[in-house]
Amino acid sequence: MSKPLTDAQIRALPAIPKGGKKTSDPCGNGLRIVNEPVVGNVPCRRFIHPYSQKLPNGVRKQQELPLGTYGKGGGRLTLLQARQKVLAFKEWRKGIGLDAHHDQWLALNRPKDTLSAPTLKQVCDAWLTSPSRQKKAPSTQKECQRHLENHVLKVISADLPIKDLEWDSGDASGGRQLVRQVREVIDARNSHDMANRVIRTLGQVCDYAIEKGWMTRGQNPCTISPDDRALHQPKGNPTLSEQQVPQFFKDLSDYSKGQFDLVAIALKMHLLLCTRPGALVAIEWSWIDEQDSLITIPGNTPGLKRPADQNNIDHLIPLSDPTLEILDLLKKINGKRKHVFHSQRGKEFSHLNPSALNNFLKEQLALKGVLTAQGWRDVVQTVAQDVLKYPWEVPDRQLGHLPHKKGVRGHYDNSERLDERRDFMRDWSNWCIDQGLIIP
Known part of the structure; x- marks a missing residue:
């Protein structure tokens, strides 16, 4: 011990x-x-x-x-x-x-004065450290903390008594006016989606205060109107059509010109493995079973973006022959390191930064607004169904989605459909090579 x-x-x-x-x-x-x-x-x-x-x-x-x-x-x-x-x-x-x-x-x-008349900052801190919040994913906890510290408490005084944030407090709708001020500051930057997320976070803080008896039930000032939602125009990730893929592969090959570039190699692996870029760059050699041609990414790996109640579900990636060929090359470079994509230049990570792939697409291949690493997953799902004729569940499972774990069915369905996914990964790799992807 x-x-x-x-x-x-x-x-x-x-x-x-x-x-x-x-x-x-x-x-x-x-x-x-x-x-x-x-x-x-x-x-x-x-x-x-x-x-x-x-x-x-x-x-x-x-x-x-x-x-x-x-x-x-x-x-x-x-x-x-x-x-x-x-x-x-x-x-x-x-x-x-x-x-x-x-x-x-x-x-x-807990100090009696905190129980009877807590401030906004005290309630925020109590909510962030409450047992229900501690069960959330670390990334979710940090995001909510940033919402409160970087947006709410920059506009509303941290020392404001939480009762004064009620909808009907002060003159007219006092608490509601304060919440609108928070929104207006964020909306002024055209960050309408961020405004909605911040208001939802503050609304949860107020719900917590109501449950504790610090605010009056029915006085939560954090509503989001249809007009507020209308300001946000959802945009999908830029992606390519099937017809644009050959030119993209040619540009990637022309950039590499036979020279080793870790980010370019990581991008090729991303194109073949169909996983999220954050999970890809975090892959460790110990997760790879070459004998079974399989990578097992632990469910709690941040890049997988698993919900807190599903982070015990590992993500399996069958390896095709082209991906094994790339791994053989990487083994010569980083085989003695912990991570497959170990980077000596990394400050925040010991492996490639998760943003490296998007930066490469924007800066080296001039694809800003045309394609993102996440947008490539659209190509995978579309080609898998329209060209390779796989049912959507197979590529969807390979992309790391877990629709089969929702609802009552999710309690019983622990299937992996691994044989179908092995066939798909083989056919997908062959399709990419037929379109001009050079290995390695």
Whole structure:
């Protein structure tokens, strides 16, 4: 068992870059320090206390008491303070029983003035750290945090009492006016979709305040009208028609001219593997089974964009002969590295940046507004059905979509349709080569 970390060792924990994996280390007496990827340039280290709750049916369920972030001042905790909190929690459970949940303890220990008259910032913080939010995907949590910090709290005072944000507060519709101001600032940048997303996030914060009794039911000021929705004009990713593909492949080959370029090779793999670019560049050698000609991408890989309740579902990619040929080349370059697309120039990632493929299409092939890496997936789905005559479920499954896991059927359907997908990946690779894709 690892020795508990000291305060000096916690301070010395390396900052985990965005996209990296969090770590968890013991700090003694059931206390643990979780080191998560940075937000901006700020290291994310927080204290937790895992414990076992005894449910009424006798089953024990693992729970996690969130204690707070590491540091001094500003509501943060030192190692000593975190240890004292764990001891206090344990003493409280002794008196209540092993069926006690930490939400009860947190409510009892929350400052009374916070319960009776919290500010907008306090409610935002409470919502972001609530158990229901902690179950969301990390990317979703960070996106909501950015909505509040970069948009809402730049317009509405963080110290505004949450009651003053109610629809009918102040003069006329006071809270509603404040929300409209947030929207108007974002709309002025023609970011109408962002405005809608920010307002939805703030609406969830207000719903949370209503459930806690801090706002009056029916007074949530965050509605989105049909006119608000009409301002946003949804645009799909630029893509190519079947007829444009040969010229695209020719331009790609002309650029490479037989010279090795890691991003160009990654783009060719993307064209063949039909997966999302973020998941592609994160592929590790340990995920590849050459004997079975299969890549298994863990379901919690950020680039897959799995919902939180589906991030336990791995994504399987059968490998055709052309993709194996490209992997043989990459093995000579990066075979001793962790990632297939290891990049020494990477600062934020140890592999190619997920935006590298789109930047290559825009800057090297002059395809800005014509094609994106995501837009290529339209070509895959269309050609698979119209040309290769596969039912839509086969390419859709290969693209990483999980429609079969929705609804009642999703509880029972664990099929992979792997044999059909192997046939499809072979036929898809052959079609690309027939259209002029040069391997490797």
